[in-house]
Amino acid sequence: MRSCSGWRRFLLCFSLLLIIFHIFSVFEFHPNSVIEIAPKKRNKKSDHLVLGPAAGQGLPNRLQCQGSKALNKSHFLTPSNASNVGDSISFVTVFTIYSTSLDSHADDKSSNLVTVGNVSYTKKERSMAILNVFINFIEVTMPQSNVIILADPESDLSLQRNKVTLYPIQGEYNRDKLMLQRIRSYIAFLNTRLKELAQNPGHTSHYIFTDSDIAVVDDLEHIFQKFPNFHLALTFRNNREQPLNSGFIAVRGTPESILRAKIFLQDVLEVYTLKYTNASRMLGDHLALAWVIKSQPNFDLRRFSKAQAFIEEIDGASVLFLPCATYNWTPPEGAGQFRGMPLDVKVVHFKGSRKRLMLESWNFFSSASDISDMLCLILMSGRTRYDF
Numbered sequence: 170m171r172s173c174s175g176w177r178r179f180l181l182c183f184s185l186l187l188i189i190f191h192i193f194s195v196f197e198f199h200p201n202s203v204i205e206i207a208p209k210k211r212n213k214k215s216d217h218l219v220l221g222p223a224a225g226q227g228l229p230n231r232l233q234c235q236g237s238k239a240l241n242k243s244h245f246l247t248p249s250n251a252s253n254v255g256d257s258i259s260f261v262t263v264f265t266i267y268s269t270s271l272d273s274h275a276d277d278k279s280s281n282l283v284t285v286g287n288v289s290y291t292k293k294e295r296s297m298a299i300l301n302v303f304i305n306f307i308e309v310t311m312p313q314s315n316v317i318i319l320a321d322p323e324s325d326l327s328l329q330r331n332k333v334t335l336y337p338i339q340g341e342y343n344r345d346k347l348m349l350q351r352i353r354s355y356i357a358f359l360n361t362r363l364k365e366l367a368q369n370p371g372h373t374s375h376y377i378f379t380d381s382d383i384a385v386v387d388d389l390e391h392i393f394q395k396f397p398n399f400h401l402a403l404t405f406r407n408n409r410e411q412p413l414n415s416g417f418i419a420v421r422g423t424p425e426s427i428l429r430a431k432i433f434l435q436d437v438l439e440v441y442t443l444k445y446t447n448a449s450r451m452l453g454d455h456l457a458l459a460w461v462i463k464s465q466p467n468f469d470l471r472r473f474s475k476a477q478a479f480i481e482e483i484d485g486a487s488v489l490f491l492p493c494a495t496y497n498w499t500p501p502e503g504a505g506q507f508r509g510m511p512l513d514v515k516v517v518h519f520k521g522s523r524k525r526l527m528l529e530s531w532n533f534f535s536s537a538s539d540i541s542d543m544l545c546l547i548l549m550s551g552r553t554r555y556d557f
């Protein structure tokens with residue numbers, strides 16, 4: 170367009186000018202609008218607790234709620250005395266803090282603060298808060314157990330808590346590699362334990378590797394007694410693409426089991442590196458895990474359709490498959506069918522944008538001291554996307 174002569178051209182040019190002017194005014198008033206246009210859903214994230222109806226009311230074996238009062242108080246918080254006599258359990262989680270100059274600069278702005286209850290959190294403080302609540306729940310429901318944090322030696326984690334150990338592991342902890350690094354850290358940790366056991370056999374500790382955005386709401390020690398023959402345990406759900414979730418992996422503390430678990434995870438790591446490095450950084454490990462299982466010639470995938478524990482041999486390892494419904498429960502995303510919360514739920518996973526709910530749940534529990542009531546709160550608000 171070289172000139173704006175003629176009536177039509179004038180109209181065209183005038184409209185163009187209007188559009189350009191509009192674009193510039195948008196830039197002026199909302200300097201971040203370019204960033205915000207793409208993920209439109211971001212606007213829907215809630216900065217406060219939203220309670221909807223409780224799903225699964227009237228269904229058998231589902232938690233029944235009246236408001237956030239649970240009608241089934243079942244077995245929660247009846248501490249099993251088994252944990253006093255049995256083997257000890259350690260929860261193991263990978264944790265890192267991103268404190269790039271960009272992040273810490275952003276953290277200075279009050280607009281980046283997120284408030285839960287009466288506390289405001291910067292981005293960095295949010296991950297620490299999640300980690301602390303993760304530990305809080307374990308202290309309540311499994312007071313005998315330890316927490317081991319596999320951490321980036323670079324991140325200055327200052328965490329002074331009882332029965333919590335920091336365990337630095339060298340690696341690549343940038344966001345894109347974190348899921349890969351997580352498996353590597355698990356393997357490195359199991360390897361160290363193997364060496365320690367060879368030098369000092371006798372003391373058995375079982376390990377439960379989890380994400381830190383979970384709440385353990387019941388004692389898990391029974392897994393190791395009820396199913397005495399597995400080497401490692403995974404959680405499954407009835408989902409064709411992603412039947413397995415890597416957010417919960419239990420490993421029996423015997424040298425044989427630790428070795429089997431290590432070899433199994435090495436297989437997963439290899440598949441991940443070969444096939445799924447380009448998958449979304451959040452999904453690669455789930456996909457690699459599923460690939461390893463599905464590639465077993467005799468594995469019957471139909472077993473995933475029923476929420477019932479079973480054991481299979483996978484590459485020489487005895488793998489216990491535990492239903493996510495009980496051991497890794499998360500409300501379905503979006504419009505998925507939602508039949509409520511099973512009465513025997515033991516682990517709640519605050520996946521994705523549910524992190525605020527994790528903190529709100531802890532606050533609720535701190536004042537109400539009732540896990541079942543808290544589960545009603547989670548059931549009613551678990552499908553909301555939160556900002557935390």
Ligand SMILES: *[C@@H]1O[C@H](CO)[C@@H](O)[C@H](O)[C@H]1NC(C)=O
Pocket residue numbers: 230233240241512
């Ligand atoms: C759960 O509570 C409801 C309402 O009180 C009751 O009808 C139901 O039988 C209870 N379920 C179990 C398994 O106890």
Ligand SMILES: *[C@@H]1O[C@H](CO)[C@@H](O)[C@H](O)[C@H]1NC(C)=O
Pocket residue numbers: 249250251
């Ligand atoms: C717990 O200990 C009490 C008394 O010490 C005993 O009566 C009860 O049977 C034990 N419960 C379990 C589940 O072992």
Ligand SMILES: *[C@@H]1O[C@H](CO)[C@@H](O)[C@H](O)[C@H]1NC(C)=O
Pocket residue numbers: 286287
């Ligand atoms: C913030 O909340 C906590 C727990 O509910 C309470 O102990 C504390 O006193 C509160 N602090 C303020 C300043 O309100």
Ligand SMILES: *[C@@H]1O[C@H](CO)[C@@H](O)[C@H](O)[C@H]1NC(C)=O
Pocket residue numbers: 443444447
């Ligand atoms: C992964 O992506 C990179 C570049 O995006 C490409 O060069 C590479 O071939 C891809 N690898 C696989 C296995 O698809």
